[in-house]
Amino acid sequence: MTCILIVEDIPDNLELARRALTSRGYEVIHAEDAQSGYELALSRPPDLILLDLGLPDYDGLTLAGHLRELSIFEFIPIIAFTAWPPDTARTMAESYGCDGFIAKPIIRVNDFLAQVEKFLPKEKISI
Numbered sequence: 001m002t003c004i005l006i007v008e009d010i011p012d013n014l015e016l017a018r019r020a021l022t023s024r025g026y027e028v029i030h031a032e033d034a035q036s037g038y039e040l041a042l043s044r045p046p047d048l049i050l051l052d053l054g055l056p057d058y059d060g061l062t063l064a065g066h067l068r069e070l071s072i073f074e075f076i077p078i079i080a081f082t083a084w085p086p087d088t089a090r091t092m093a094e095s096y097g098c099d100g101f102i103a104k105p106i107i108r109v110n111d112f113l114a115q116v117e118k119f120l121p122k123e124k125i126s127i
Contacts, residue, residue: 007050079102081101
């Protein structure tokens with residue numbers, strides 16, 4: 001089963017994303033801050049990471065940078081999941097090693113799912 005880690009501190013954002021993703025059969029794991037996201041990603045490497053940029057302990061871009069320093073995260077897509085303006089989000093996400101971004105809030109669930117699915121690896125990655 002494809003596993004998606006969501007690092008998100010706002011319960012409403014998490015719940016909508018979780019419901020949408022589990023409706024498609026994805027397993028969703030969650031961390032509410034950057035440090036627990038880092039620890040969870042290390043203990044259970046997911047197939048994709050949705051990463052909020054504004055977290056309570058340190059920002060998601062810093063977390064993305066830390067994860068990208070580790071070889072096991074070389075091929076795991078890290079997607080900024082943000083309400084930042086699109087141009088800013090795109091520039092910042094790319095500069096910190098994210099594979100792209102998905103805008104919040106989720107307006108259309110099907111559009112959100114299509115965006116997530118375009119970042120998923122075509123084949124399961126063995127770690």
